[in-house]
Amino acid sequence: MRPLSRTKRRFYLVTLSIVFIIVLPMIILYARGYRLTEALKIGRTGGLYVATTESGTEVYINEEFIKKSGILQRNVLVQNLKPDTYDIRVTKENFQTWQKTLTVYPETVTEAYPFIMPIHPVINKIERYLARDGTGTTTVPKIGSDEVRENPIYLRVAEIFNSTSTLPLSRQTATSTESQRSQRRLSVENKEGVVVVEWLGELSKAPVYFCQLEFCKAEIVIEIHAPVRDFDFYPSRGDLLIISLFDGVYVVEIDDRSSQNVQRLFAGANVDFRLENDTIYFKSGESFFSFSI
Numbered sequence: 334m335r336p337l338s339r340t341k342r343r344f345y346l347v348t349l350s351i352v353f354i355i356v357l358p359m360i361i362l363y364a365r366g367y368r369l370t371e372a373l374k375i376g377r378t379g380g381l382y383v384a385t386t387e388s389g390t391e392v393y394i395n396e397e398f399i400k401k402s403g404i405l406q407r408n409v410l411v412q413n414l415k416p417d418t419y420d421i422r423v424t425k426e427n428f429q430t431w432q433k434t435l436t437v438y439p440e441t442v443t444e445a446y447p448f449i450m451p452i453h454p455v456i457n458k459i460e461r462y463l464a465r466d467g468t469g470t471t472t473v474p475k476i477g478s479d480e481v482r483e484n485p486i487y488l489r490v491a492e493i494f495n496s497t498s499t500l501p502l503s504r505q506t507a508t509s510t511e512s513q514r515s516q517r518r519l520s521v522e523n524k525e526g527v528v529v530v531e532w533l534g535e536l537s538k539a540p541v542y543f544c545q546l547e548f549c550k551a552e553i554v555i556e557i558h559a560p561v562r563d564f565d566f567y568p569s570r571g572d573l574l575i576i577s578l579f580d581g582v583y584v585v586e587i588d589d590r591s592s593q594n595v596q597r598l599f600a601g602a603n604v605d606f607r608l609e610n611d612t613i614y615f616k617s618g619e620s621f622f623s624f625s626i
Contacts, residue, residue, distance in 0.1 A: 377439035379416055383409040384446050385423060393422040410442075423447040434591040436545070444541045448573055450584055450596040459614075459621040461487045490614050490621045493607045514564075519571060519587075526560025528576065529553070530587050540572060542588035553589050565608045568626050575606065575613065582606050582615060598624065 383392050385402045392399045392409045400409045414437045423431040431447040460469025463484045470481060513522040518534035530553040532539045543549055555561070559578045567573035572587050575598070582599040598613070599606070605616040615622040 377416065378413045379437040379439055380410060380412045380442040381414055381419060381421070381435070381437055382442050382444045383411075383421060383423070384444070385409065386447075387425055387428070387449060390423055390425045390428075390447075390449065393424070394419050396420070396422070421445055421447075423449060425449055427452055429596045431594050431596075433588070433594070436590075438546060441546070446572055446586075446588070448570065448584065448586065448594070448596070450598060454598055454624055456599060456615070457623050459487050459490055459623060460484055487621060490607075490623075493609060493614060494605065494616050494621075496607075514566070521564065521566075521574065523561055523564060526562075528555035528557070528561050528564055528574065530555065540587075542572070542590055545590070553587055555585055555587070556589070556593055557583075557585065557595065563605070565606075568608070568611050575608065577604060577606055579603065582613075 381394065385392065385407045388402050388404045388407055390402045390407075392402070394411060399411060402409070416437055416439050418434055418436050421433045421435060428449040428451055431449050433445055433447070435443050435445055437443050458469070461484055462470050462473065462481050464470045465480055469484065473481070513520065515521070515533070518532060518538075519540075520531040520533050522529050522531075531551065532543050536544065536549045539549060543553070555574065555576070557576065557578065559580070562577045562579070564574050564576045567575050567584055574585050574587065576583050576585055579602065581597055581601055582604050583595050583597050585595045586593050599615050599617075599622070601615075601617045603617075607614045607616075611626045613624045613626065615624070
């Protein structure tokens with residue numbers, strides 16, 4: 334095979350060099366989020382990352398169905414979005430709906446962390462007494478009878494509610510008030526029924542909902558329709574709180590980039606709650622109930 338002539342080699346070298354010079358900036362621009370718009374102009378784009386915790390959830394953006402999460406792949410990443418505000422909706426059959434309006438910025442992936450609670454949570458009543466077969470009963474045991482005995486779980490839950498704090502000692506912080514709690518560098522305080530959340534760590538490591546581009550806020554106020562009686566952190570989620578109001582117990586997100594989602598967990602007047610590991614205990618009147626997370 335005869336080698337290429339010097340003229341052809343020079344032609345190929347010059348041609349490939351020109352192609353490289355033209356293509357390289359395009360690759361860099363594409364990697365940084367620039368896209369060709371409908372008006373044939375170069376515009377910067379961003380992305381949206383939605384982290385769902387349940388399989389089988391459906392994610393919608395501006396009412397357009399995007400994806401249904403699976404067992405292995407639960408998160409959704411949408412790229413090449415023009416900078417704008419987008420309505421995000423996460424739904425699942427028999428679960429409450431989560432909605433959020435978020436802004437997508439150029440060259441930035443906006444993160445969303447939805448949560449969805451069951452419409453009808455499985456709430457178990459803890460009976461005070463147990464029959465011989467171990468089932469709960471309302472029958473008061475007679476003196477000397479072995480047909481009915483006191484339920485040890487009921488007695489333990491009663492002790493939990495007699496304690497002064499809903500937090501285990503290992504998770505409490507040394508504060509002068511029981512209305513203030515801290516977890517994962519978040520300080521949460523109940524100021525006469527208004528819950529205020531403050532980030533205690535470095536701003537560069539603050540949760541996404543505290544900062545928008547270069548601007549970071551000092552605190553977030555939980556916007557609720559009634560005074561908060563008590564609160565606690567939702568297990569395994571540093572961005573969610575369990576709160577009790579006059580009409581029940583709810584789960585609320587800290588994220589206030591748009592209206593905070595509030596989802597009911599237990600309905601009832603003046604319900605108290607305590608958290609132990611992954612179980613929430615409720616006290617309504619003289620009755621105790623449990624919900625496993």
